[in-house]
Each structure stands twice: as structure tokens, then as C-alpha cells.
Amino acid sequence: MKKLTEDNARSYTLTLIIVTFFIRLLIAAYTGLGNGESYYFRGALHFDWSYFDQPPLFFWLGGLSIKLLGLNNLGLRFPTVLLFAGTSWLLFLITRKLFNAKAGFWAVTVMNLSAVFTVAIACWYQPDAPLMFFWMLSTWYIMRVIGIGEEKPLNPATDSRKIYMLWIIIGICMGLATLSKYHVLFLFAGVFMFVSTNKNQRHWLKHPGPYLAVLITILMAFPVLWWNYKNNWASFVFQGSRAGTSNEGLHLHIDWFLRSILGQAVWLLPWIWFPTVKQLWVTYKLRQQATYGFIFWMSVLPIVFFTIITLWADLQYHFHWQAPGYMMLFMPLGFAIDKKLSDSKAKRLTRRWLNFSIYFTIITISVLGLHMVTGFWQSYGPKWVVSLGGGTVDPTIQGVDFDDVMTRFEKEGWIANKNIFAGSTRWWLTGKVDWALKGKKDIICFNPDARNMAFLVDPNTLIGKDAIIIGEDHQDTVDEDVNPFFDSVTKLADIPVIRGGIVEEHLQVYYCKNFHESAKPFKENYPLYRQLKGLPPFGN
Secondary structure, rough: OOOOOOOHHHHHHHHHHHHHHHHHHHHHHOOOOOHHHHHHHHHHHHHOOOOOOOHHHHHHHHHHHHHHOOOOOOHHHHHHHHHHHHHHHHHHHHHHHOHHHHHHHHHHHHHHHHHHHHHHHOOOOHHHHHHHHHHHHHHHHHHHHHOOOOOOOOOOOOOOHHHHHHHHHHHHHHHHHOOOOHHHHHHHHHHHHHHHHHOOOHHOOOOOOOHHHHHHHHOOOOOHHHHHHOOOOOOEEEHHHHHHOOEEEEEOOHHHHHHHHHHHHHOOHHHEEEEHHHHHHHHHHOOOHHHHHHHHHHHHHHHHHHHHHHHHHOOOOOOHHHHHHHHHHHHHHHHHHHHOOOOOHHHHHHHHHHHHHHHHHHHHHHHHHHHHHHHHHHHOOOOHHHHHHOOOHHHHHHOOOOOOHHHHHHOOOOOOOEEEEEEEHHHHHHHHHHHHOOOOOOOEEOOOOOOOOOEEEEHHHHHEEEEEEOEEEEEHHHHHHHHHHOOOOEEEEEEEEEEEEEEEEEEEEEEEEOOOOOOOOOOOHHHHHHOOOOOOOOOO
């Protein structure tokens, strides 16, 4: 490899993006869908204004993709892989504008090495890929209109038409980001804080352009607003409740807070997370400089907000919610790497850090990917490693498609029987079963926490039919939440989940006869019970 220079950094970045794009296509095609991806799958089949968990754009993109590429793993994930390639290119362009081309290359390199970005955001069927792309595209046009990184900033007096056109484009880009994920609120807030705290930028508070962009964004968010209006604001209530307190009042949980910090470090990789967080401090100290001030306000809000609220809100393992902020910090980190490589004293250590990061990411992805597909570690590796998740089942089984469920349905004739529908006992397991059956059966989640599954199939159309319910050691749920809706529930032989010839776990199978309303009063917050009573699944 020739020495990286300003002249060849662009071609090196394009090469990196193209190579990793094709590698991710292989990962997307040959690894199974995770719990969240499988759960989101039915949304891609069911076109709607919006959805319970997330805004609609990634559902729409997934639906379009599977129509073009087929109902398979790659078909569902292709938009994610493509959009991440675009995000990487935008990261290079923005970093080159703010610093230099070599910094842009290193920014893209680090993003491709960090665990949460290189696979989870870049390969999986999640709303994060369109969010990141349109976040960066919005950032690109915001920088152009307010003059950050521009050699010749636009003059409101002489470039009025161009300025208004850019604000319109910004409104469209931010509208698409809004249709991707609710995180876009931090993009709005970041721009506002930067403009408000920079005396050279405050004139934008009086300019109609930003308000025009906000108006366009709100208009583009109409599908989300309309769906929520029609469904008792269920999505906003659900997402807002995650940041709220329990019914018992406010209690501080230092353990949740520390778990969040540790989780972010692990997701980003600790040796990448630490220098990235260091850049947050650097941008704060240098915030009086327009470049650093802009990056600071565009990065700090999602990182701080989603970390601080874990003191009272149990966000569980959603360590990727801070990702847009970290993505912005890769830009000054790329510049810092470039400076270190030009420093004779720091050059050697920096190269060792880069080489270690590259080898670790490549080896880890290769080993995990191979294990997810073949399960080889169960036969050849130390068993304690696959139990690190704390359970008895290898956690990577979550990334294995439950094809054995379809095999059983076909063998028993259930898949062709129009008087049989499917069901499960958890929202994520319902998704796994749904993906295994490729959406060929109506499916119901028999659990108070049904989430989006409650909106995608009308249970009233299934009354009188039989059901095959799949559980995973959820006998209590079957007794409490399934039995009241059937005449009888009979346990059948388990479905073994097999990977690489080894049975990794067992799924329980129940044949349930004659689906109907519960004959006795039931849990008031149970979506299925409410729907069969003619009420919306959530709300009043």
C-alpha cells in the first residue's frame, strides 16, 4: 500500500467502501436474522403510514427490497448495506471539508472497525442505517448553508435564492431522517444550540430559512403523526415511557448508569471508545472554533442524554442509541489519527493501535460469522465461551433462522391448512417464528408486551380457527395468556433447533383448538384481549 496522501485519500476511501460493501453483502446473505430483525420483518410485508416501534422508512425500504430481490435475508437487508456505504462516503466528504482528506479516510476506517457500526448498523435490518445516512446528508447541507468548512460562505444578501434552496433540501433530508428514527430530535437541537451559542451564526435565528426547513420536516413527518393520531399516540407513548420513571417514583440506579457506559465501550470497542470520548472533550475545549463547536453540539446531545437517563430509566442493552453522536466524533478522531501519524514520537504507537484494531475486527467478525452459520464452536471451542451471556443457550443462536419451525409446519401440513394460524409467547420469538414461516401464516403474540405485532394482524379475523403456538420454556405464559382463548391446548413434541448437526435448544409446540374471546375478565393491558373486545390494542 502506497503512503496515504491528500491526493490518494479519496481513492483509498472509495476502495475501502467498495470492499467492505461486498463483504457485508456476504454477511447479510448468509447469516440469520437476529431477534429484532425477525420481529421487524412483518412490517416490511404490511405497508402502513407508520408503526408502533419506529417510523416507517426502513419498513418501506425493506418491503421494496424484498419485492425486487426476493423474500430472503439479503433481500431484507440490502438497503441497510447500501445506505451504510453512502453514510461512509458522506463521512469522508464532511471530514475532508472540515479537516483534510486523510482525516476523512481515517474517520471512515475507524467507523468500519467499531463493532456497533461495522455489523449491527451496517448489515442488520434496523432503522439505524437510514437514520445515519440522512443525518449525515442533513449535516452536509447544513454546513454548506451556514458556512462551516466553506472557503467562501454564502452571503444572505447576494445568495438568497441559493440559501433558500439549501434550506428546502435540508428540510427534505431532515424529514427523511424523521421518517427513519426519532433520534432526529437531537439533530434539530444540535443545530439550534450551535447557532444560539455562536455569535457569528445567531443571525440564522431571524432568517426564515431554518423555519422553512422545520416546516418541511413536519410536513414530511405526517405519516408518523397520522398513524399515531389514529392509534392513541401509541408509538410516542411507548418510546417516551422508556425514558420515564416507574410507578413507584424516581429512584437512582448507578448500576444501570455504569452498565450503559460499559456497554457503549464494548459496542464501540474499548480501545476505540476511549479516544472517541476524548474527542468529545477536545471539541468542548475548542468549541469557540466553528468546526469544533459544530461537531461538539452535533455529537454531545444523544450521547449525554441516553447515558444520563439510565440513572432512572432502564434502557437495558440499547447501547447503540448514542451512535449518531459517536459517528460525528469520528471526524475529529480521524484528524487526530492523521496528526499522530505525522508525529515521529506517536507514529509507532498509533500504527500498532490501528493494526490491532484491524486484526481484531477482521478475526472477530470472521469467527463469529462462521460460528453463527456452522456452530463450529460448540464442537471445537471451549463451551464456557458460548455461555458468557449468562444463560444456558448460546446467545449467537439469536442470529440463526429457525428453519426447523418451517420444516415441522410443512411436515404436519399446518402451513397449507387455512384454518390454522401461528402464534408465540414473546414479541421477539413471534418474530423468529414469523420469519421462519416467511409470513405465510397469520401470527399473534400471546403476551401483554406484543408491541408492533398487535397492529399487523387483526385477531378478529381468526376467531374459530386453530393455532400452533411456539414457546421457549414459557409454560407459565401458555397457562395464563394462551389457554383462556381456546377450547383446549395440547402440548406436542418439541421442535429441536439444530445448527451444524447439534441440537442447541428446544422450542415447545402447542396445538390450540377454536380461538375465541376470553370467557372471563382478563388483563386490561393485554392487546389481544382488548382487540377481541373491539378496543384498540393500546390506549383508551
